[in-house]
Amino acid sequence: MTSKPLAVSLALATLTLSTTFSLQPDQHKVLLVSFDGFRWDYLYKVPTPHFHYMMKSGVHVKQVSNIFITKTYPNHYTMVTGLFAESHGIVANDMFDPILNKSFSLDHMNIYDSEFWEEATPIWITNQRAGHATGSAMWPGTDVKIHKSFATHYMPYNESVSFEDRVAKIIEWFTAEKPINLGLLYWEDPDDMGHHLGPDSPLMGPVIADIDDKLGYLIQMLKKAKLWNVVNLIITSDHGMTQCSEDRVIELDQYLDKDHYTLIDQSPVAAILPKEGKFDEVYEALADAHPNLTVYKKEEIPKRWHYTRNERIQPIIAVADEGWYILQNKSDDFLLGNHGYDNALAEMHPIFLAHGPAFRKNFTKEAMNSTDLYPLLCHLLNITAMPHNGSFRNVQDLLRSAAPKAIPYTQTTTLLLGTDKPGAYEQEESYPYFIGVSLGIMIVIVFFVIFIKHFIPSQVPALQDRQAEIAQPLLQA
Numbered sequence: 066m067t068s069k070p071l072a073v074s075l076a077l078a079t080l081t082l083s084t085t086f087s088l089q090p091d092q093h094k095v096l097l098v099s100f101d102g103f104r105w106d107y108l109y110k111v112p113t114p115h116f117h118y119m120m121k122s123g124v125h126v127k128q129v130s131n132i133f134i135t136k137t138y139p140n141h142y143t144m145v146t147g148l149f150a151e152s153h154g155i156v157a158n159d160m161f162d163p164i165l166n167k168s169f170s171l172d173h174m175n176i177y178d179s180e181f182w183e184e185a186t187p188i189w190i191t192n193q194r195a196g197h198a199t200g201s202a203m204w205p206g207t208d209v210k211i212h213k214s215f216a217t218h219y220m221p222y223n224e225s226v227s228f229e230d231r232v233a234k235i236i237e238w239f240t241a242e243k244p245i246n247l248g249l250l251y252w253e254d255p256d257d258m259g260h261h262l263g264p265d266s267p268l269m270g271p272v273i274a275d276i277d278d279k280l281g282y283l284i285q286m287l288k289k290a291k292l293w294n295v296v297n298l299i300i301t302s303d304h305g306m307t308q309c310s311e312d313r314v315i316e317l318d319q320y321l322d323k324d325h326y327t328l329i330d331q332s333p334v335a336a337i338l339p340k341e342g343k344f345d346e347v348y349e350a351l352a353d354a355h356p357n358l359t360v361y362k363k364e365e366i367p368k369r370w371h372y373t374r375n376e377r378i379q380p381i382i383a384v385a386d387e388g389w390y391i392l393q394n395k396s397d398d399f400l401l402g403n404h405g406y407d408n409a410l411a412e413m414h415p416i417f418l419a420h421g422p423a424f425r426k427n428f429t430k431e432a433m434n435s436t437d438l439y440p441l442l443c444h445l446l447n448i449t450a451m452p453h454n455g456s457f458r459n460v461q462d463l464l465r466s467a468a469p470k471a472i473p474y475t476q477t478t479t480l481l482l483g484t485d486k487p488g489a490y491e492q493e494e495s496y497p498y499f500i501g502v503s504l505g506i507m508i509v510i511v512f513f514v515i516f517i518k519h520f521i522p523s524q525v526p527a528l529q530d531r532q533a534e535i536a537q538p539l540l541q542a
């Protein structure tokens with residue numbers, strides 16, 4: 066009779082204590098996948114059975130607030146640094162740095178100039194400094210030498226390499242004799258087709274269905290390699306996409322003299338560098354030029370964009386309303402879909418799903434920030450994070466065990482450049498651990514009380530008598 070409560074108490078104590086510890090050592094593995102330009106609601110445009118399988122067997126975040134500007138390079142660098150663009154330095158796909166006197170452009174080889182990337186330290190470098198290995202299939206920046214290093218294994222960027230070949234490399238690296246703990250996988254669609262067709266086109270249906278097939282292929286390959294239940298798989302994207310129209314074009318030539326400025330970046334955020342002595346003239350000519358264009362002097366850029374404190378942000382930026390397109394003149398290229406707009410717009414938001422030993426099952430979360438991904442990745446990899454703008458606390462509820470086993474990265478998480486508050490979570494995230502331990506201790510105490518009750522029955526009446534005696538005067542009083 067005495068063994069039952071005893072066993073229950075012991076089991077409860079063990080359970081409580083064990084839930085305070087997180088991943089096993091061999092479960093600190095992550096595969097981060099980005100399907101470029103996968104808008105959050107594409108999941109519901111056509112049947113996407115593989116995405117829905119991920120949602121059911123893992124976690125899904127409905128709204129991810131990415132960073133301004135909602136372009137590819139700035140957002141991919143945020144995912145791996147946790148920093149806003151003004152802090153990591155990749156402020157656009159097309160940039161000019163007046164101090165370096167150099168340009169950066171997606172369409173040119175100058176993206177391989179290390180100096181543009183070295184205002185931050187991406188996670189693969191930190192992971193490698195901690196003694197681990199990273200493998201990257203075309204993730205932006207991994208084939209650039211940053212702080213004297215590349216990713217341990219990487220495929221030099223080549224858009225003609227198939228998705229299947231990229232997956233094969235990732236699997237090979239995860240199953241190698243010296244395996245990677247961090248895999249990064251990038252795929253160009255549905256961004257490419259979204260630009261050409263426009264997201265509202267019915268032809269986007271098959272494009273999204275094709276991405277769903279690609280996810281299905283990835284899951285199948287992970288299962289075949291016995292990695293599905295071992296690796297923490299995160300499927301996300303850099304931004305969404307909105308429909309544009311040739312009826313919604315803002316032509317800068319109508320308002321500005323071409324000789325008065327250099328257009329560094331075009332649409333939907335025009336980055337304008339006025340020629341010497343022409344600042345006021347350019348600003349005044351553009352300020353009220355068009356009802357769907359908002360023009361900011363650099364120091365007036367809204368704080369919520371965290372887009373001021375960097376030399377690569379030009380003295381004037383002009384931001385188009387959603388769906389509007391900025392061209393210098395109508396002979397410039399025009400695309401039916403575009404992104405880069407205000408990051409508060411839902412259409413700019415990407416997807417976020419995750420599955421693996423660390424994640425809860427069939428769990429939906431309303432919102433997170435893309436800057437929160439970085440501290441989450443550091444937690445999953447059990448490495449020390451660099452200073453960042455994210456918060457682990459914001460995303461901790463995605464995990465099965467709320468209590469991290471290792472909290473060492475909290476030691477250095479303070480914020481750069483005075484941008485918003487650093488993670489206030491730094492102490493708070495250890496609370497669940499202490500709560501768990503306290504609960505465990507309480508259960509152990511309960512166990513001892515039960516033990517005493519059942520194994521020393523002869524002592525109990527005497528004890529009760531004494532307690533009654535002591536209690537008497539109190540009751541009377």
Ligand SMILES: [Zn+2]
Nearest residue numbers: 101102137303
């Ligand atoms: Zn993109």
